[in-house]
Amino acid sequence: MRLKLIKGKTNYNFFNNWKLWLGLSSMLIILSGVSLFFQGLNYGIDFRGGTTIRTESEITIEVSKYRHALDALNLGDIVITEVFDPTFRENQNVTQIRIEAQEGDESITASTVKSVELALSALDPNIKFPLVESVGPKVSSELVKAAVWAVISAIGAVLFYIWLRFEWQFALGAVLALVHDIILTMGIFSQVQIKFDLAIIAALLTIVGYSLNDTVVVFDRVRENLRKYKKKNLSDVLNMSINETLARTIMTSVTTLLALFSLYVLGGDVIKGFVFAMIWGVIVGTYSSIFIAGTVLLYLGVKRDWSKSSANKGNQFGDIDA
């Protein structure tokens, strides 16, 4: 007996409630926008400059004590967070201390780090600093630029590729789904205030890749069915295609999530934010490739005389498959 998450042939109508889905997505996008606007992202030092110091101590020290020790140094805004993770040893007490970029400093003064380390060593002489990272404001502003460019060029490149392989309506549908995923991901990062750093950009781009992966599989089936059933109206063809690929969509999402969850729980705290972004992205990406990409396609309409145009001239890249 096989484990089947999707039993037999399904026949859901995904567009019955398209207003509901579009409404839900719009609302989430607006919420994300509001959160991004008012609360903003909790940028890591990669993007805002400054210093983070990770401390590791075998004795429990209250955060207030750390704060008290550091306040005397007059370093401006200091954020101290305790870090918990199931992979830690029993007496492994970890905190993350973020110090903002000191005004007027192009580079990082070693003395700042040294003074912090000294102040903390007074609390526990055996305290360790396994991770000390400083990024100057010059580099961080460049990193922001590079990150924005990376995301934009990734979207542009896939837009182009899908336009080559399919039709422009498909490309637009896929890209709107992508933008939807990215906004929602940034929204949740803003809402929950998880540290947003360079690794999260990598996660965002992976979400772009994953979400597309899903969308393309559905679109590939739509293309095939459009050729097969020339008389059926578009919403039927779309529904049929999504239903036919549903088993695969769910299977792949589950295996990917299985892997990601084990990484989230067991992979240590350093990459937790990164993995969280991907888990969220897989869920949102799966949803958007069904509801957003499909709905956009339905709204835009697709040229139906595929077989005629593709037989001779048509889209020359459309047929290298099979």
Place this chain on the structure above:
Amino acid sequence: MLQISSLKRISILFVVLLGILFAFPNFFYKHVENYNDAIKSEALLDGVTNKSKLTYWWPKFLPSRLVNLGLDLRGGAHLLAEVNVEEVYASRMDSLWPAVRDALKAERGQIGSIRKLKESSFGQLRISVSKKEGLVRAIEIVQAMAVPVSSVNALGSKDLLVSGQDGELTIELSEAEKLATNDRTLKQSLEIIRRRVDEVGTREPTIQRQGERRILIQVPGIGSANELKSLIGTTAKLTFQEVVRRISNPDEAIRPENGLYKAYSKESTNAEYYILKKSPVVTGEDLTDAQPSFDQNGLPSVNFRFNPSGGKKFGLFTAKNIGSPFAIVLDNEVISAPVIRDAIMGGSGQISGSFSVEESSELSVLLRAGALPAGMIFLEERTIGPELGQDSIDAGKVACIVAFISVLVFMFLSYGLFGVFANVALIINVTLIFGLLSVVGATLTLPGIAGIVLTIGMAVDANVLIFERIREELKTAKGPARAIEVGYEKALSAILDANITTLITAIILFVMGSGPVRGFSITLGFGIITSVFTAIYLTRLFIIIWFERKRPKSIEV
């Protein structure tokens, strides 16, 4: 019908075996690492080895390339430095001044008297000319002093840019010369940093140029970024300069060709200052050797020797200035200002200040390694402790294994025997990724491990697409062989499109990203390539071989 030619079969299996062979050393990481170190030190020391320290078991005939571990996994320090090339422009201008002055003075009749003005921006030489009508002539004279830029990209352009207005002459380096200077300065800095880092003998430091004027330095195994910084020594610029006079009030007005320098002292109270001529007599570049020693009073000092041209310049200067002091300046601080008793013709001398023994030996190391041509500021620095790296490796390993097992179990439950085929392919898939990483010499980072785990989850996608397609085709009852064949055929376009789009994003990440993010893009990209390969060739081969043997009348996927 269902078949693959034997040539193809052999090729597929060959690729797989090759991948496994290259991935193999990584399972015995410590042994192979020691083996590689031993080989390296044998080659270096030619037989005289400290091999006894390194225990390893590794046969010579097997490949010994390993996946490099990134700094975040191994621990170490990372620095991104920007070289202050403007300093070089400025010192070029400072050293140009005496020659320009002499050339212009020779034509005093036409030009009138000249005076050096304060530069309005860094790296400029501004001179006022008393006879305004003589400005054109002055420009001509200075222009004649310009020489062609010594760079392939700037054929025909001169190194100086001379302009004049309202009786004022401005000289600066031309754009082409600036670029050539940047190039030279960066190359010199890289070389010097490399030498200094190598003196400590750590394993595989990365020292590379980034962009126009930046240098990335990554040294595994070093204690902290600060340690690395003091090893590199931010400037250690040594010059010998003429003393104008010694003062105690730093606010005193000084002429533009002179500069104010603080005297080096350990106590910061009652600081002393010197006014020195800005253009140095000799610089550290002319230094050939420096050794710690003791002076006639038994105090720690540093002995140094110049190259012939430096020695000559120094000799001439000391001969002319017997009885007056000269300053030994390190990093813009006057270390000492001894009075010249005799012309120093031999090209060697001694620096003594209030050094401790450690300081004198540290100073001599800095001087010997050669002064950095310009100062550096550090834009980014990271220290990763080795324990944190080890923790990350351990956590990553556990996460990988758990991810692996859960996906394997899930696939088996969903697809039965076909699931087993996919699982074997998945295991080979990850092995192939490690093989590729080793062959290319790529660096595995923590996000890279995440990329592998993600691949474990996503790699089955291609197989899922195929299996689901076969299930569908089976429903239309064409017989198992035909269903498998059509399933593969029809799933192909979706697999290719889906994976190419992901590959595009991986490539963009590789191009735009740096460090750990790049590590992620590499494993993600390799994962895509290997998973497509294993899905459309390897599992297919498994299925066909199984099918040929069993010839089942019906199959269940």
